[in-house]
Amino acid sequence: MALKKDFVKFDKVDKSYDGKVLVVKDLQLDIEEGEFVTMLGPSGSGKTTCLMMLAGFETPTNGEIYLDGRAISSIPPHKRGIGMVFQNYALFPHMTVYENLAFPLRVRKIPKDEADKKIDKALSMVSLQGFASRMPGQLSGGQQQRVAVARSLVFDPQLVLMDEPLGALDKNLRESMQYEIKHIHENIGVTVVYVTHDQSEALTMSNRIAVFNDGKVQQLSSPDELYEKPVNSFVAEFIGENNTFVGEVSDISGGKCKVKIANTDILANPISVKGKGEKTKISLRPERALINPSDQMDNIHSGKIEEVIYHGDHTRVRINLLGNNQFILKVPNSSANLDIKLGKDIKIGWNSEDARALDPS
């Protein structure tokens, strides 16, 4: 069976709540069958609205959403057959775990013995066998979360939506749940659309990530591409740590450009600059800048150490470099790097390939 490329398709979807402001603007998004796609963005960026439109709790103001080739805007939520995990789990507090899981099966009139098998399977998937007769209130946050996941999968939906499902858990639990959800997804091959504002969660779990800002998808790509090759300065700053320089393009040739910053020219990789005189913002990941650089690097500058923060395996060093006193460097903890002291001047170098000249905003 060939996997459909556009299992879920947002086609020119607009959404406005008050007729004045567009929360989602001209959204174009295809999700492949069996894929784990994360919608990532700051709060108010429209990601949850998109999920709600997909689930059927909001209607698009304009455009159409297709699920498996069918337009679904006019189908009410209970007929869409989409599983959903809510932010606060939304387990029915007056029903036992078993009854919670049986709910979607009962409304589908699935015979009891078959339903029991499905419930057993779903509970073992989240390793909660033996918890069937508990009330949700008697479970810990992580267990409730697993019940919510099991409930969203128990009726074998083709698509599962998850709306910041791990937001209420503590850090350790959140991380182990991330792997658990990822493994469940890998095992049963269901399509998952996941919403979060936590970038590490998105990077860990997803096949592809759609970064939302201001009602638009800024970039839709795999986690590594998103981190390594951000297409604009919003994505560069939103994902991971980022050092920036604001300047003006003074020359552009041969896949490189010269950018003038504080009377110094630095070499950069022109991503969204086209010609001379354009304003640009250069993005450079902290781990791509090195101290004691080798001579092959085409950018070597020196700056003064303003702050040193010890992190165990590495040291974060804040440097005043080319007028930017927020330049962060991650120095691995090794015997070669023991001479980092406050107030010292050090040399820093990076390849122009890694300095991406993006839009100035």
Add this chain to the structure above:
Amino acid sequence: MSSETKQILTTDGIPLEVSLKKAERKNKIKAFLLVAPLLLFLIITYVFPIGDMLFRSVDDKMVTQMLPKTFKAMENWDGQELPEEEVFAAFHEDFIKLVEDKREGKLSTQLNYTKNGFKSIIKKLRRKSKSFEEGNYKEQIMSVHKRWADVEYWRAIKRRAPEFTSQKYLKGMDMYVNEEGKIVSVEEDRRIHRVLWLRTLEIAFFVTVFCFLMAYPIAHLLATLPMKYSNLLMICVLLPFWTSLLVRTASWMILLQQQGIVNDFFVGIGLVADDNRPEMMYNKTGSYVAMTQILLPFMVLPLYSVMKTISPSLMRAGKSLGGTPFVAFWKVYFPLTIPGIGAGCLLVFILAIGYYITPALVGGASGTLISNQIAFHMKSTLDWSFASAMGLMLLSGVLVIYWLYNKLVGIDNIKLG
């Protein structure tokens, strides 16, 4: 393992428990002193008067103390034939004393409760007793009025001998102790209280049902509307609370009377003929309408407070799992509102069962409740012991309902806010 737990000592060697109590004693005393004025106030103005009032319903010492010698003499009387001379002599002695204290009127009132006809013969006895000669009181008293020669009146007196009585309660149930000492119902055409009890239950029940049916959507709207509108709606719900009960009832009188606004409107749109205006007041309808409106907030508020806590994502979850909106409501939302329903219904029912002013004003003859009867005995007949007996019966009724509710739903399931 030994079941005996070792006593833990503090560093000074005092047992930990003793030390803890000592440390907390000061706080406890402080806390008690803080509530003491209120406690005292409640005892003086609430517990004591109510206790005293309720005691009146069984207290029958008055007659016992007025005729002490008579009752002593009656102890050996079997009640079959007219009593012996010694009873008459003792009665005469008691009676003379009462006349001297000018208390014979009270006696006549009391005895008249037991049996009609005592008032006039006691009056007559007082007049005649001045010219009684010593000795043979039986003859002399019997010659005052033929009822004094009737054994039934003497039995009636004997029935008042005990210090405590249950006859007020029996009367509240339209029953009495007959001449043979058996508990029987009064004649069909004199039964008024049973009808009133049943009507009180009926009206309270239906008012609760109507309140529930109307309050549920309002409370739901209140809990789900955006703050801006829900505040306005909340004010509308609470507005009646800020208006005097009398004013609200009076406005219903203006609306519901035969020449009132509602009737005018019905005539105006041609629903009813002008000469055939329906009576919507001074009957049960009036009580239903006015009481439902007045008690509505008591249903809305507990429901609202419960609905407010139900996350909207639960309904969404119900729908996303494949339940139709109705199934999601019925299986998910409704069961979660049961604590509010229980609280609201109990509150409205208990308030309705003791309602007084509104039914008195708009209820007419067929819309009055037991509480109006209680008020009647408090103010008009001054039979306080009967009023208090009925009050206690009402109270026990409420307690029974509370107990039943606790058995069926569980009182800790109640949520008032």
